Amino acid sequence: MESKLEQSGTATIEGNDFPVYKGTHGNDVVDIRALTKATGKFTFDPGFTSTASCESQITFIDGNEGTLLYRGYPIEQLAENTDFIESAFLLLDGELPTKEQCAKFRHDITYHTMVHEHFIKFFDGFRRDAHPMAIMCGAVGALSAFYHDSTDINDPEARKIAVHRMIAKMPTIAAMAYKYTVGQPFVYPRNDLSYTENFMHMCFSVPAEDYKVDKVLADALDKIFILHMDHEQNASTSTVRLAGSSGANPFACIAAGIACLWGPAHGGANEAALNMLEEIGSVDRIPEYVAKAKDKDDPFRLMGFGHRVYKNYDPRAKVMQKACHEVLEATGIQDPLLDVARELEKIALEDDYFVQKKLYPNIDFYSGITLRALGFPRSMFTPLFALARTVGWIAQWREMLEDPNQKIGRPRQIYTGAAKRDFIAMDKR
Numbered sequence: 001m002e003s004k005l006e007q008s009g010t011a012t013i014e015g016n017d018f019p020v021y022k023g024t025h026g027n028d029v030v031d032i033r034a035l036t037k038a039t040g041k042f043t044f045d046p047g048f049t050s051t052a053s054c055e056s057q058i059t060f061i062d063g064n065e066g067t068l069l070y071r072g073y074p075i076e077q078l079a080e081n082t083d084f085i086e087s088a089f090l091l092l093d094g095e096l097p098t099k100e101q102c103a104k105f106r107h108d109i110t111y112h113t114m115v116h117e118h119f120i121k122f123f124d125g126f127r128r129d130a131h132p133m134a135i136m137c138g139a140v141g142a143l144s145a146f147y148h149d150s151t152d153i154n155d156p157e158a159r160k161i162a163v164h165r166m167i168a169k170m171p172t173i174a175a176m177a178y179k180y181t182v183g184q185p186f187v188y189p190r191n192d193l194s195y196t197e198n199f200m201h202m203c204f205s206v207p208a209e210d211y212k213v214d215k216v217l218a219d220a221l222d223k224i225f226i227l228h229m230d231h232e233q234n235a236s237t238s239t240v241r242l243a244g245s246s247g248a249n250p251f252a253c254i255a256a257g258i259a260c261l262w263g264p265a266h267g268g269a270n271e272a273a274l275n276m277l278e279e280i281g282s283v284d285r286i287p288e289y290v291a292k293a294k295d296k297d298d299p300f301r302l303m304g305f306g307h308r309v310y311k312n313y314d315p316r317a318k319v320m321q322k323a324c325h326e327v328l329e330a331t332g333i334q335d336p337l338l339d340v341a342r343e344l345e346k347i348a349l350e351d352d353y354f355v356q357k358k359l360y361p362n363i364d365f366y367s368g369i370t371l372r373a374l375g376f377p378r379s380m381f382t383p384l385f386a387l388a389r390t391v392g393w394i395a396q397w398r399e400m401l402e403d404p405n406q407k408i409g410r411p412r413q414i415y416t417g418a419a420k421r422d423f424i425a426m427d428k429r
Ligand code: SDX
Pocket: 230, 231, 233, 234, 235, 264, 265, 266, 267, 269, 293, 294, 300, 301, 302, 303, 304, 305, 306, 307, 308, 309, 357, 359, 362, 363, 364
């Protein structure tokens, strides 16, 4: 990545001037790298609510407008006009691919979808009732034990192969995690299917009969994957960057990202949102749960609502809602939880508490209903998120390595523990 930081002014802190940079879009930043040397002070920003951790040229979110751009292109346009491979190329390369580039990238990914045959034995160590995310964390972390030739992060060719392997093998591993937990045999990838068709084939086909991928459903899932690909410096992407900043191999970094994504406040929210809709159960119980969500003493939150950056409707939620209707129509499923979701959204968007705090549905609000209609158990919702987000994680990992300003991530703290004191022998305590 070539740095494009341009100074647009200065900010004065305790009589010291610090450069201010303006980006293409979004907030200006104050470069405080010299702050401690000049003032002897640290900044204090738990959760990094006001901190830009890096310069990036991949994704931009305008939280107030509710817009999301992948390399400058609005997510709605990409979801409507591209497929997974095309959008993945864009995120990695920075430009939409030509027909030839797209065909070559599709081939490169397709021919890395198989996993080492010994890797399959790795799964036998898990209990059959393991959560697929637990399996994904372990299995992806173990990839570095099978693919030593793409762990040298200083070799551009090794990095390129690692990028291709990561994107290509995630669907195979996610499908294996699913098959393992349902006690069905693993299904090998097929090179004649598209990326998402192949994933559905590996999840839902069984040796006992032919399986034909439903194109309408595969297209909807492909769109859902595009929506989930990248999202600036969210918790799991920041985890991948931090792990990568120490020089850890790409497989270990992605495994760290998967672990972080699993949290219910982050990628686990799609599973939690469906659980919440089921717990509410019917439209007449919505007021009771909205009251719980507003009660400061009640830890309950509306899962699928709110966002650190979006203070407007998550643009992905709009596309997800459309995909939800398409899938329910194509499958003929009448899901009563959709009525609960729509009524909950209506009530929340009119309620002062949510309006004041600018809490809107996020990508996870409708995804659970959609993924369940596609045939996935809720334990597979976050693995699907991880599958798609691998594109963003690996693109950001590579950008971090190529960033001229990159250093090992090592935040400081404010210490409020015990003052320095001498040791007290046991018989004197
Ligand atoms: C994802 O970062 C990303 O980009 C993430 C993501 C991605 O693509 O990578 O977009 C994916 O993680 C989407 C978010 C999924 N999580 C959920 O849906 C879980 C429910 N949402 C909340 O946990 C919460 O909204 C967060 C974690 C998403 C955001 O939390 P913040 O930014 O730290 O905001 P906050 O917790 O400080 O909340 C601000 C206020 C608080 O009230 P006050 O203390 O100011 O009085 O809003 C309230 C919160 O109590 N609030 C909610 C709420 N979310 C925030 N109240 C009820 N229900 C909610 N969902």
